[in-house]
Amino acid sequence: MRILLISLVLLLTACSGGRAVAPVGNQGYATKTPPVKYTPAEPPAVYKVSKGETLYSISWRYGMDYKTLAKINNIRSPYKIFVGQRLRFKSSSTSVKTQTRTTTKPQVTANKSATSKTTKKAVPTNISNTRLTWRWPTKGKIVSTYSKSAAGRKGINIAGKSGQSVVAAASGKVVYSGSGLPRYGNLLIIKHNDVYLSAYAHNKTLLVKEGQQVKSGQKIALLGKTGTQNNQLHFEIRRNGKPVDPMRFLPKQ
Secondary structure (H helix, E strand, O other), X not given: OHXXXXXXXXXXXXXXXXXXXXXXXXXXXXXXXXXXXXXXXXXXXXXXXXXXXXXXXXXXXXXXOHHHXXXXXXXXXXXXXXOOOXXXXXXXXXXXXXXXXXXXXXXXXXXXXXXXXXXXXHHHHHHHOOOOOOOOOOOOOEEEOOOOOOOOOOOEEEEOXXXXXXXXXXXXXXXXXXXXXXXXXXXXXXXXXXXXXEEEEEEOEEXXXXXXXXXOOOEEEEOOOOOOOOOEEEEEEEEOOEEEOHHHOOOOO
């Protein structure tokens, strides 16, 4: 019995190199993991429009400027689409070359002076697009901030109580009101001008409809947790279809 016990001790010591054996895993170790860059979902070659979708919600899903998507598909303002319509996300290079060869030269020579006048008139529009006055969409603690590189952090999350007011962060037009985008829950998208859109996700109840004009500070929804686990508002601002940090635009609390 004594010889067996001594043999067991020697065997354990040899296996561990004379040290205590640690459990397998990386607990307690600081491991560096490369940041996951934000990449919008890859659009299909052809997209079939479903019920409840708008040009704005589709372009939002794929991180694309709605104006670009409209131009590719020859859709003019006010950008109405219909169920079953097929949308392309890439323009046809052959059609673009054909149009350039047949129409570019006559237009440049005939409308040279008119073009310069149009350019001068377009400047005030761009200036007005930068003069939005933003306000906080709801009250509460920021529990998640924007990240340019991390996936799933294209805006900020503001914790709150179920049913508390969500207001428009700036005046504009409601261009989407529904629950068709994955992980957003009950979602509102507001178009403020040709450059900026804002989104309000996870709402308990939506109080405004598509096409409705809203003023800054107007109550548009009730805070909730649709599409998520906690009561919070996910708020995004997009410039020309790309996510930007809302904290750059919101006033200091």
